[in-house]
Amino acid sequence: MTVDTNAWLGLWPFAPFAQDTPGKLSGYLKSAGISSALVSPADAVLCREPYTCNSRLINKLRGSRILSPIVVVNPLLADWKEKLREYSLLPAVKGVKILPNYHGYSLLSGNMPLFMEEVRKSGLLLMLQVRIEDSRMQMPSMQVPPVEAAEIIKFAREYPQNRIICLCASKREADGFLRSTRNLFVDISNMEGINCIPGLLAEHQADRVLFGSHAPFFCAASAEMKMLYKDISAEDRKKICSANISLLAGGREIYLPAKKKFDAREKAG
Amino acid sequence: MKTEGMKLIKAIDIHAHVVLGKTSKGAAERCLAEAVLFGVEKVCSMGNVTCFGENPEEKEVRAINDENIELVRRHPGFCLGFCFLNPANDPAFIREETDRCIRQEGFKGIKLWIAVKASDKKLDTVMEGAAKFGVPVLQHAWYKAMGNRGQESSPSDVAVLASRFPGIKIIMGHMAGCGVRGIIDIEKFPDVYVETGGSPPVGGLVEFAAARLGPERILFGSDVPGRCFPSQLGRIYGANISNKAKKRILWDNGAGLLGIR
Numbered sequence: 381m382t383v384d385t386n387a388w389l390g391l392w393p394f395a396p397f398a399q400d401t402p403g404k405l406s407g408y409l410k411s412a413g414i415s416s417a418l419v420s421p422a423d424a425v426l427c428r429e430p431y432t433c434n435s436r437l438i439n440k441l442r443g444s445r446i447l448s449p450i451v452v453v454n455p456l457l458a459d460w461k462e463k464l465r466e467y468s469l470l471p472a473v474k475g476v477k478i479l480p481n482y483h484g485y486s487l488l489s490g491n492m493p494l495f496m497e498e499v500r501k502s503g504l505l506l507m508l509q510v511r512i513e514d515s516r517m518q519m520p521s522m523q524v525p526p527v528e529a530a531e532i533i534k535f536a537r538e539y540p541q542n543r544i545i546c547l548c549a550s551k552r553e554a555d556g557f558l559r560s561t562r563n564l565f566v567d568i569s570n571m572e573g574i575n576c577i578p579g580l581l582a583e584h585q586a587d588r589v590l591f592g593s594h595a596p597f598f599c600a601a602s603a604e605m606k607m608l609y610k611d612i613s614a615e616d617r618k619k620i621c622s623a624n625i626s627l628l629a630g631g632r633e634i635y636l637p638a639k640k641k642f643d644a645r646e647k648a649g
Numbered sequence: 650m651k652t653e654g655m656k657l658i659k660a661i662d663i664h665a666h667v668v669l670g671k672t673s674k675g676a677a678e679r680c681l682a683e684a685v686l687f688g689v690e691k692v693c694s695m696g697n698v699t700c701f702g703e704n705p706e707e708k709e710v711r712a713i714n715d716e717n718i719e720l721v722r723r724h725p726g727f728c729l730g731f732c733f734l735n736p737a738n739d740p741a742f743i744r745e746e747t748d749r750c751i752r753q754e755g756f757k758g759i760k761l762w763i764a765v766k767a768s769d770k771k772l773d774t775v776m777e778g779a780a781k782f783g784v785p786v787l788q789h790a791w792y793k794a795m796g797n798r799g800q801e802s803s804p805s806d807v808a809v810l811a812s813r814f815p816g817i818k819i820i821m822g823h824m825a826g827c828g829v830r831g832i833i834d835i836e837k838f839p840d841v842y843v844e845t846g847g848s849p850p851v852g853g854l855v856e857f858a859a860a861r862l863g864p865e866r867i868l869f870g871s872d873v874p875g876r877c878f879p880s881q882l883g884r885i886y887g888a889n890i891s892n893k894a895k896k897r898i899l900w901d902n903g904a905g906l907l908g909i910r
Contacts, residue, residue: 395829398853398889412887514849517826518794570849574680574874595852601887602850605879608655610686 382604382621383634384414385507386547386567386592389437389447390422394519397422397596405596406446412600414593416446416634418505418625420477424452425512431463438472448634450475450507454483455495468502474632475505477547481527482512487535496539505628507545508532510553511570512597529553536561543628548594551576558584565628567592568620569603578611586616590624657688658896660882661903664787664822664846664870667694667720667728677720680874681727687878689871691909694720695760695787696733703798704764707742710735714746718754729907730756731787736765740774747778757907758820759786767802768809776814785818785906787844791826804831811838818906820868823847825854832858839866842902846881847872855888855898864894868903 388397389405399405409417419441424433434451441447451467453460453476467473476499480487487508499506511526518524529549533556536544545565546557551573554566558580568577569592580589593603607617626634662684667677684692696717701709713733721730732750734743750756759779765771767788779786788810790802797803804827811819819841821827825848827834832854835841843858843866858867871881885898903909 395851395853398856514825514851516791516793516795517828517848517851520794520796523794572849572876572880574676574683574877576877576880597852599850599852599884599887602880602883605687605883605886606877608687608879 382414382591382607383625384409384417384593384595384600384603385545385590385625386569386594387417387419387447387600388422388595388597389419389440390424390433392422392597393426394513394522395597399596402440402444402447406444409446409593409595409600412593412595412604414600414604415622416448417593417595418450418474418507418634419447420450420507421452425479425482430454434467438470441472448472448474450477450505452477452479454478455491456483456485460495461498464498464502464504468504471632473504474629474634475507475545476502477507477509479509479512481524482509487527487531488538492535493538496542500542503630503632505545505632506542507547509547510549512548529556532564533557533560536564539563545590545628547592551580554580554589555583558588564588565590565624567594568606569594569598571606575609575611577606578609581612581616586619587624589620591621658886658899660687660689660869660899661691661693661907661909662689662846662871662873662878663693663820663868663903663906664844665692665694665873666697667692667874668697668716669874670697670699672697676874681724683873683878687882689878689882690727691729691903691907692724692727693729693731693757693903693907695731698733698760698762703762703800704737705735707735707738707746710738710742710746714750718750721754721756730754731758731760732756733760733762734775734778736761736769736771736775743774744778747775747782751778751782751784756784758784761786761788761802763789763798763801766800767806769800772810776810776817779817780814785820785842787820787822789822790831791823792828792831793826803827804834807841808834808838811835811841816840818842820844820906822870823872824858824867825849825851829854829857832861836861842866842868842906844868844870845884845898846870846876850880850884852884855884856890859888859890859894864890864897865902867898868906869899
């Protein structure tokens with residue numbers, strides 16, 4: 381069983397996705413061995429009004445047992461608090477994602493304390509997108525740097541009660557996050573280098589490492605294949621692929637395929 | 650789930666460094682062990698090309714190739730050497746080094762990095778060597794958002810090179826760094842292949858290249874050790890192309906190009 385904590389659906393102006401419907405995306409993820417996924421609206425990254433994009437995503441994913449929405453929230457917008465409360469009342473919505481470098485604010489800015497408090501109260505997962513693209517591969521006129529690792533660490537230390545999932549961190553950044561804090565979690569989507577995942581697990585416990593593909597920006601099979609390192613224990617694999625995110629989600633059930641189908645696939649696999 | 654529980658397709662990695670930059674003891678062997686774990690049966694080693702900077706002198710080029718020769722000798726049949734050259738070096742040295750690596754040591758290709766743009770006539774001696782020994786030239790290429798480094802080649806430079814030397818096999822490195830536009834740049838040159846490694850596993854590009862160039866002009870490359878084999882293989886394994894096309898990209902095309910039976 382693999383839960384993808386880092387998937388996207390929607391329009392991205394620099395590269396049209398072939399997986400542009402919930403059906404295509406879930407089929408694509410399933411073909412890579414992924415059972416269910418937390419999905420964010422790609423349109424919301426470059427949109428001043430992310431809530432329309434969130435609504436579109438929520439509507440598209442309604443009834444899906446494989447794809448669950450993670451909504452994008454911008455703490456600079458006047459109605460973020462109201463929106464956060466609204467989303468927290470929707471059982472389908474599993475969490476919120478923030479993109480400070482795309483939306484033009486610092487994690488250390490004055491509006492973050494209240495935001496972090498409200499997120500904590502909401503019970504929603506909090507995801508921080510460290511980067512979306514390799515800086516070298518962005519549109520030259522639209523370069524957005526990753527969120528600085530030092531800023532993220534300082535941010536995490538200021539809010540020890542919040543658990544923050546950092547998406548698309550590099551192996552080096554992830555190592556620093558896990559070493560320097562207790563409340564930062566990382567996904568594996570952007571980790572590279574020889575022996576990357578076993579190397580990370582040799583230094584840190586698996587409890588704060590999550591499976592993430594960053595599909596369809598990245599190939600989902602690449603993340604799935606990283607879990608094939610024989611030095612990852614069965615226990616750690618289970619934590620990374622599903623148990624950790626389920627624990628983080630608390631009462632918000634991460635949807636899984638119908639048990640019958642799931643069992644059949646596990647036997648076949 | 651372990652690799653033995655998954656059907657792996659045997660692969661030739663056309664673009665590996667095995668060691669790169671500052672290395673620790675045993676780094677090469679750890680890299681090669683990961684290759685084996687993921688079904689990579691042949692690894693083309695470019696050498697530690699970054700260790701002396703962008704524009705290495707002759708003695709530095711020789712040192713890089715010496716180290717690579719030693720690696721290939723330690724792993725015969727598994728590691729296949731590519732001769733690293735700097736087109737800005739003296740033509741007599743380039744000829745001598747090409748002869749030493751390819752004729753004497755059996756290296757399978759030539760590797761060019763960022764010392765001279767591929768469109769520069771300084772590449773003539775290198776290309777003469779490639780023609781003489783019938784080996785491919787792997788040229789690093791990118792379209793970088795912040796602009797390429799001084800002499801770093803773009804796919805457009807590779808297209809110029811291909812137009813000047815029809816018949817010589819050229820491998821354009823870093824498919825994702827070259828992007829859709831880079832693939833289009835070399836589309837009309839049938840002797841140019843694209844290599845898939847050296848960037849995050851960006852989705853959709855293998856499918857695009859297969860549609861525009863045909864799978865017969867795509868080669869699997871990892872660019873390890875900066876990257877990892879599962880990430881880089883995943884873009885082929887997970888691509889929406891036929892299994893036959895995947896096998897071509899992972900093995901057949903490289904085997905044909907390098908004369909491996």
